[in-house]
Structure formats: C-alpha cells, structure tokens
Amino acid sequence: MTHRGHRTLAVAGLARVEGEGSLYVRVSGGQVEEVRLDIYEPPRFFEAFLRGRSYTEPPDITARVCGICPVAYQTSACQAIEAACGVSLPGPLADLRRLLYCGEWISSHALHIYMLHAPDFLGYPGAVEMARDHREIVERGLSLRRSANSLMEVVGGRSVHPVNVRVGGFYRVPSAAELVPLREQLRGALEISLETAAWVSGFDFPDVRCDHELLALRDPGSYPIERGTLVSSEGLEFSPADFERHVIEEQVPHSTALHARLSGHGGSYLTGPLARYSLNSQWLPPAAAAAAREAGLGPACRNPFQSIVVRAVEIVCAVEEALRLIDAYRPPDHPFIDTTPRPGAGHGVSEAPRGVLYHRYELDAEGIVRSARIVPPTSQNQGAIQDDLRSFVQDRLDLGDEPLTRACEQAIRNYDPCISCATHFLHLHMDRE
Amino acid sequence: MVIGVGNEFRRDDGIGPEVVSRLRGRTPAELLVSDGEPSRMLEAWTGAALAVVVDAVRPGRPVPGRPHRIVVDQADLPGARPVSSHGLDLGDAIALARALGRMPDRLIIHAVEAADTGLGVGLTPAVAAAADGLAEAVLRDVQAAFQSSPPAC
Numbered sequence: 001m002t003h004r005g006h007r008t009l010a011v012a013g014l015a016r017v018e019g020e021g022s023l024y025v026r027v028s029g030g031q032v033e034e035v036r037l038d039i040y041e042p043p044r045f046f047e048a049f050l051r052g053r054s055y056t057e058p059p060d061i062t063a064r065v066c067g068i069c070p071v072a073y074q075t076s077a078c079q080a081i082e083a084a085c086g087v088s089l090p091g092p093l094a095d096l097r098r099l100l101y102c103g104e105w106i107s108s109h110a111l112h113i114y115m116l117h118a119p120d121f122l123g124y125p126g127a128v129e130m131a132r133d134h135r136e137i138v139e140r141g142l143s144l145r146r147s148a149n150s151l152m153e154v155v156g157g158r159s160v161h162p163v164n165v166r167v168g169g170f171y172r173v174p175s176a177a178e179l180v181p182l183r184e185q186l187r188g189a190l191e192i193s194l195e196t197a198a199w200v201s202g203f204d205f206p207d208v209r210c211d212h213e214l215l216a217l218r219d220p221g222s223y224p225i226e227r228g229t230l231v232s233s234e235g236l237e238f239s240p241a242d243f244e245r246h247v248i249e250e251q252v253p254h255s256t257a258l259h260a261r262l263s264g265h266g267g268s269y270l271t272g273p274l275a276r277y278s279l280n281s282q283w284l285p286p287a288a289a290a291a292a293r294e295a296g297l298g299p300a301c302r303n304p305f306q307s308i309v310v311r312a313v314e315i316v317c318a319v320e321e322a323l324r325l326i327d328a329y330r331p332p333d334h335p336f337i338d339t340t341p342r343p344g345a346g347h348g349v350s351e352a353p354r355g356v357l358y359h360r361y362e363l364d365a366e367g368i369v370r371s372a373r374i375v376p377p378t379s380q381n382q383g384a385i386q387d388d389l390r391s392f393v394q395d396r397l398d399l400g401d402e403p404l405t406r407a408c409e410q411a412i413r414n415y416d417p418c419i420s421c422a423t424h425f426l427h428l429h430m431d432r433e
Numbered sequence: 434m435v436i437g438v439g440n441e442f443r444r445d446d447g448i449g450p451e452v453v454s455r456l457r458g459r460t461p462a463e464l465l466v467s468d469g470e471p472s473r474m475l476e477a478w479t480g481a482a483l484a485v486v487v488d489a490v491r492p493g494r495p496v497p498g499r500p501h502r503i504v505v506d507q508a509d510l511p512g513a514r515p516v517s518s519h520g521l522d523l524g525d526a527i528a529l530a531r532a533l534g535r536m537p538d539r540l541i542i543h544a545v546e547a548a549d550t551g552l553g554v555g556l557t558p559a560v561a562a563a564a565d566g567l568a569e570a571v572l573r574d575v576q577a578a579f580q581s582s583p584p585a586c
Contacts, residue, residue, distance in 0.1 A: 064441070
C-alpha cells in the first residue's frame, strides 16, 4: 500500500519472533499519530474445540497452542481443572511439576536469547550469520537447550510435547536413579547459564524506561514459576479465581486481538520477565541473585531492552532450582492424585516464560467441559508493547525507514512475543506524511 | 531418520505428522514429529547419514497436494537456500546447520503444497489424498539409504 508523495515502507515477515503478527506505524508532521500492533487469531479456536471434551483432555490439547511452551499450557490447564475438582497437588508432585517447568524456562529463554535476540545486539541479521562468526557462542545456546530437553524428557516423557503430564500429576514418576544423569548435565548448564548472563550484561542498552503497571505471580519464599497469587506493581493482589474480575479483555478495532487492562487501573500492563523480576527478585536463589547483581540489575528492572539480561538470570534460576529439586527428590508414593469432577469452574495460573498464563474451565457433573477461557501472556502484553513502540518510534524519527524498521523489530523482540499463540502473519507497514 | 514437520491443529500443516504416523511400523528408520524450529531440527539430525523431512509449503498459487522432492547434499555451497522460494522455515535450519557444521550427510525434503493452514483439525481432501504417495516416496528414499550405507538415519 502506498500514498502518493509520502514515504512508505513495508517489510514482509517480521523476522525472529515466534509465529507471525503485524505492525503499522503512521507518522504525520513529525508526530507519531498511530501505532497498531495487529494480531489475528486469539486462542478462540482452542476454547471452542475444548467444549464437549472430557476434563482430562485440556492439558494435552492446549499444549498444542504454543509449540514452545507446552508445559506452561499443561500446568495452567491442570491447575484449573484440579481447582474445579477441589484438589491441589501434594508437595512431592508439586515439586515435580516445578522441576518440569524449569526445563521449559531454560529451553525457551535460551532459544530467545541465542537464536532470536542476541543477534540484534551484536549487529547480525540473524542467528545464522552470528553462528558463522561465533560458532561456540551459538553452541552454548544449543547446549542449554539439550540439557533442558533431557530434563523435560525424563520428567515429562518428551521434550516437544510432554506426554507424561495428566490432571492430578503424572502418569509415571521418575526414580531417583533416573534423575542422576541430569544432575551432571545441569551442573554444566549452570556454568553456561552464568556465562550467558555475563555475556548479555555487556551488551549496549538504550536508556529506556517503561512505566506500565507490572503483573506477575508471587509465591513468597520462592521465585514464581508454576504457581502463585497475582500481584501488581501498583499494589493489586488477587487469587487466580478472581482473574477475570481484575483483567478485562477488550476487542480492538482492525484486529481480532484482544487488549487487556487491569480493571480500575486504566491503561496497559506488562507481564513476563521484567514483571516477575521486579516483583520477586528478593526470592531468587543464591547463584541467580548473584548473577543479577553482577549483571548490574537492581531490585527491579524497567528497561525492556534489559529483559534479555533478566531472561539470562532466570535461566540461572531455573537451572539452580532444578538442581535443588533433583537433590531433594523422593519419588512420590503415587504418580497422581484422584480428581473427581464436579460441576463448577476452576481457575489456574502459571508463569509461562513470557508471563502469566491463565486458564479457566467450567465443568458439568460428568466432567465435560462446558466452556473454556485461555488468556496467554502475549495477549496481555499487546497494549503495553504498542504503547512502548509509540514513544520508541517518536524518539527515532530522524532515522531512515530501513534502520527504523530494524529498530522496531528489535524493540518488539524485547517482549519475546509468542504470537504463534495469537497471530497468523506479521509485517511492518510504515506511513510517513 | 524421518522428520514430519507441522502442527496437526493447523489443517494441511499437519501433513508432515500424518505421513510420519503412516510410516510407523513400516521402517526401522527413526521417526520424529517436530514443529520445525531450527535448533530442534539440528539437534535431531546431527550425525545422521540421511534425514528425510516432510513438510507443507504455501506457495503464492498452490496446487494443493502437489509434491516436491528436494535433495540437499553436504557438498552444496554455503549460502545456497534451495527451499527459500517455497517459504519453508527449513531454509533457516539448513543455513544454521551449515554454519555450525551440523548438516546430515544427506537431506531430502518432501514438500507438499497446502490449501489451508488456518486453525482447524484435518487435512483438506487434495492434501489428504497425497499422504499415501508421500509416505511411499519417503519409504523409497529411506530404503535406498539402508541398502547403500550403514543405517544411521
């Protein structure tokens, strides 16, 4: 699409975000008039597909919504259904769930840092070009993912789509002996994750501050991964059961996307690593806390460009937690607890690598799903990302269209949007008048 | 090994996994289903003598069910992206594999043109009709590899 007499820019296919989406920017008289981050396809298909299914099926089906965070979907789904059945996992099974989730954090964050985001900071068009010059660096990322995949295979049954997870726990729990080889791998991963944090903390970060309200889980004493209550940087605190009273999703014109806001709190909010870290940094385990300090992070972080550092610290955290859980592991007596369905709704939240993931299911007396609601983190972040891009572009209007486009792409990658949860196709369209 | 790339919840994008499921019990080759993410592909095929990948493609004007067979040899010059015109993510996986020295000795891609890759379960008729032919073509490639070299695929 072009306008006569105006510069227009279209870039097909935003590179290096998972899935696809679309960004439109219109500038007039030196002012950014409009920024639209358009995404198509919220998880409505899966919500509709789940209706009429048995209560045991959502974890498996919803795991296919997001190919790179299946454990997050399984966990939020299981917790919602367990809540509907009036049960919650006892300690040893809950620990195993956290252990599996650590694997996903390591895998997803390592993928994002090494394959998607670091190339931006080092001036490479992509991981391929970076790999040609720095093979050993990319191999580091692959090694972290290998360790994570081993962990997810032993506990979850498969790394790509863990088949061992079920409502109430697992189909099979590992013996202590099966976890022993993981310990060695994860010790190596700890070294590499510390190197990763040191490496990314040396990148150049523009001085940007995002003032959005932050939303994350909190589980005092623990850095939140697989469970918690919801807290915000403006003092909100609520349980998963109250999620839909506090988080309002609104349809956005020109898009099938929904933008989320916190009821009574006006504008957009942000969930994900920056929110988790800023609201829970005091509960990082020791090596991760030290890595954060050495990386120059304070108790909170509000620079979206430094989210790559926070992700690196979270990899250290996940590796450290995995090692702790493996060392403390005593095989549960039974791989799952009984879950008898009853009519009513259940709500579940967990911290997917990208942020808070909420599931709600309503069951009938036979345990058939009557309705489902899934709110992924990237859906929640749409408004905040769009707002941040507005000021980001405003400050860089002196750039030519090409470098500005690349800068916008890099800025969007700060949020690691998993728009395969919510989108079909993305390109950047820039209108200057 | 045979890698079926795709997502069964995106209609014709499920052709890769569908072909793999039709091969179960019919070949000693390792069978995998993958979402096609490049580093995962690399981890799967590193060290393999032969990797056969089955995937859907969405060209500008698709002829649904039309198959393509692309052979990528180790000897190919770096930088050549034989599948990029088809819009496959495999181009990225191949380029990364080359940069890291992690290509299989031989890579054969069986790509089939898709009609619909929107959300939904089930292949469209033309693509479904192509599944058996694809499975046979993959089996032929795998059997040829077993006959000519030690099985590491």
